[in-house]
Amino acid sequence: MSINTDMAVQVAAIIQVAEKVKRFRLVRVDGLPLPVFSGGAHIVVSMLDGDLLRRNPYSLMSSPTDQTAYEISVLQVEKSRGGSAFLHEKLNVGDKLTISQPLNLFPCDVRGRKHIFMAGGIGITPFMAMMDQMTRESSNFELHYAMRDRKHGAYWQELQQRYAAHRVKIYFDVEKLFIPTDAILANQPLGTHLYVCGPSGMIDGVLNKATALGWPKQNLHSERFLAPLPGDIFKAELKRSKKTITVGTHQSILEAVEAAGIDAPYLCRGGACGQCETSVLGCEGIIEHNDIFLEPEDKASGKTIMICVSRVKGQAITLDL
Amino acid sequence: MNIKFKQETFRGDFTYRNSPENIRRFPFPFHEDKYMYSVNMEPHVPAGPKGFAFESLIDVDEHYISEMHDRALVLKEDPLRCQALPHMMAGQWDVLELIMEQQAAGYPEHFSLTKNGDQWHWINRPMGIDQKFTFGDASTLPYEPMEYITRQAQGDFCIVDQRDNNLWMDAGMVTTQADWSLDFDIGMNFMEWHGPVPLAHQMGVFDRALKFLLNLQQSKPVRRLNWTMTINPRLDTSPENYPKWGPDRMTVTPENIGDKVHLRCELQSLWRLPRSNAILFVIRCYLLKMEELVQVPKWARRFHRVLRDLPPELADYKGLTKFRPMTIDWLSKYDDGAPTSSGIFPE
Known part of the structure; x- marks a missing residue:
């Protein structure tokens, strides 16, 4: 079952805080309080840049107990994949974005002296x-x-x-x-x-x-601060749905499947939970396993893939979906 | 929905019973006619027929008042059933907020929560509690936050800290447990406290479960069902009190099985806590007498088959060996061999 807990937000303020650094203040469109979070947490910001959906993670820098707004600071980078350039050059106050729930992969150890x-x-x-x-x-x-x-x-x-x-x-x-x-x-x-x-x-x-x-x-x-792993474009044949889709450079198989209107199981979308594990029926190329769920021998078998993070270097993959 | 709370006991004369409506909301733990360990987790979202135990995410039922009374009795005898290591205070406040919000949302006629900044007002009508306090200031409550709120919530509660790619049992309120001890396990990590479980380690179940839980996300709680069997409707089957309940297993006879033997189901839910980044592990215990269970024909057939075909290691670990053959025999009268529908809900 897929559960969407993303939140629609609006840009309340954009402030140039230093050379090449802007701060963005995000408030919820529905007026509800934002979730409290723990220091070190990040959100994934989804931005519609023309027809292109970009998703980038940014650390939350505002006070973790301030539920009126989230703040992120973004550096304008020379060779932007697109997200940083979009936020710096195209985004205006009042524009809408979608953000994920906070996720903390960099927590404090509160036992520390x-x-x-x-x-x-x-x-x-x-x-x-x-x-x-x-x-x-x-x-x-x-x-x-x-x-x-x-x-x-x-x-x-x-x-x-x-x-x-x-x-x-x-x-x-x-x-x-x-x-x-x-x-x-x-x-x-x-x-x-x-x-x-x-x-x-x-x-x-x-x-x-x-x-x-x-x-x-x-x-x-x-x-x-690593950019999400992009890769080559390839085709995915979905056997049970009788459809062939194209997985873009900055798209996961799961996202491409969803864009095609097919409901695939997922939970964490981070390669950890195993929920989206999918049987591989054939592959023209090499599977790039980016998950932490499968054991090395499962990865070597080439028979299974976590479609939320892993992809194919090559032409095509056939999935039991 | 106005719940009619019962007055009953989980010790001594054991007057605990389920009303006919309450039987049908029991979270029956078997989705098919056999049972083996698995990482059987699903999103903790409302599910099932109206009124089922999955309707509200922190479930309150007709046994609420009596269970809270039993908890108070356990704590009076043994205060170590509730412990929190010093670094878990943020997690304690997380749990207080979560339970108050869920109970107020699920049962507005019984509970209400008003927040004005950090000035909070909590009303628990069934227990006659009206408490104003300052969120974040433990001196404004009669107990520390976790103990305060878990004296008002059914089920056991463990706050599990996350660090070094592992989970640590660093706080909890545990009075309705199936033979494990918070006092013994406190400070242990996920692999340590699951050490005694047979078969599942070799199956890789705990490696997978740990990986899954380390990535649990805010606002996306998950649940699973676990089970065992208990003689007499006793909530506190703790190692500390083994001398009180262990011998009960010798009292089962073919004549009293329907009344004495209970299916004990644990509705376990896991929640990522926002302030502490810890995980709340709720273990809510439900008890169903065999004579209550067989009132749902599908459950009677299925439980007979599950119990009959259970691997002996599991029966031993769950402590069923003494009364299992007798119970299978008793249940067989209710199993005509007809097929059962998949899923846990009554037909």
């Missing part, structure tokens, strides 16, 4: 919600925030004002100020948790250093 956040650039956003939550819970935290320069950095003045300079340390690349990772990681009390969000290189660097210094894996947390 102390929490250290390390942010690089737009990676600051999940920490804004986390710090709001931790302040309410009187948790001990500090933020180390690296930006390119004072113009491109977002929110650093507000954060220093709100949480005081001894808890919010800022660093600017062009001023040759860098996070002193070694010194920070080497001198922490037991029970400290570390959270990193930013460019992949930064995350790898920090995590490798922490591991080398003997930090337990359970105390290290990170979130990478």
Whole structure:
């Protein structure tokens, strides 16, 4: 059974908060309160760009208990897949979007005696919600925030004002100020948790250093801003429905099936629950298994696929649907 | 819908009975004529005929007042049935909000909730409670939030924390359990507390279930049904009280099966909690006497077949071995061999 809990929202405000960074304030069209969430959660924003449906995840940065609006901040990227460019260049106040329920893949470990956040650039956003939550819970935290320069950095003045300079340390690349990772990681009390969000290189660097210094894996947390995996266009023959559909570059098989008006079972849409597992009756090409549900031997068998996230590199696949 | 609440006991003289209407709303756990473990989860949305146990997502029925009274008795004897580790306070408030909202939405004639910012007003008419409090400030309630609200909600409640790709039993109110102990399991992870279950580990059931639950989403609760059998309508079949209920299994005779032997169904629902990112695991227990069960012919036929063909490991684990053959024999009178329709609902 498919259950849609997406919410229709309207853009209430767009604010340029720094060079190439805009904040979008989203309110519900039906006027109901938005769900409370936990710091670190993201939403998937669905935007209709002409005829094209784009779906991108963004961290929620507003206060987790503020049910009047959600706020996201978006960086304008050079080689946009389309989402960032659409939000920056085409979206106006009053426009409507669809958002998913909040989902947290980057939660705080609330047992931590102390929490250290390390942010690089737009990676600051999940920490804004986390710090709001931790302040309410009187948790001990500090933020180390690296930006390119004072113009491109977002929110650093507000954060220093709100949480005081001894808890919010800022660093600017062009001023040759860098996070002193070694010194920070080497001198922490037991029970400290570390959270990193930013460019992949930064995350790898920090995590490798922490591991080398003997930090337990359970105390290290990170979130990478990866674009959803696109792929080549291919055909999917739906045997039972007697239909052949085309799966687009930025479309999952499940989305293409739904676009064709066929009801397929799903729950998580994230490759985890197994609900959309579908038998493969034939395949001209290689299945790219992107799920975490199937065991390696199931994936190797080529007989089954999670249609919410996995796709085909090649010509076509035949499914028992 | 105005529920007529009954006064009855789950101990001593065991006056617990189901009214004819209540029998037909029982969440019968077998969708086919056989039973094996599976990750049998489905979206927790209203389903079934009108008035069925799936109609409201936190179900309240005619046994509400008596069950809450029994819970209070258990807690008085053993306060450790309700525990919460210190880091679970956000989860406690999540649970209080969830139960109050669901009960008020499902049974407006019995419960109401008014929110004005963090100033909340809760009215529970069946229990005669009228409570104003500040959401987020535990000092404004007579108990901590989870204990406060779960003294007013049928079923056991566990708040399961999520971290390190695992789930941790870090808080709960457990007084109507099928032979497991919160005091023993508290702080354990998902694989640890499921350790004793036979067969299912080898089938990969728990690996799959854990993967599924780690991805459970807000606003999309799921449910599954589990079952066992209990002698006498006793809610508190805990390991702590084994000496009180274990010997009951020796008292079953062919003459008293219809009254003494109960099918015990657990309606388990799982909810992602918004503030804490924890999961609420609700284990709501329903008891049905054999003589009540056979009033629904489809259930009588099916339960006879399920019990007859149950793998012996499962019968042992569920503690049915002593009285199973006698019960199969008793049920066989109600099984004419006719086919049964698929699904759990009465025909």
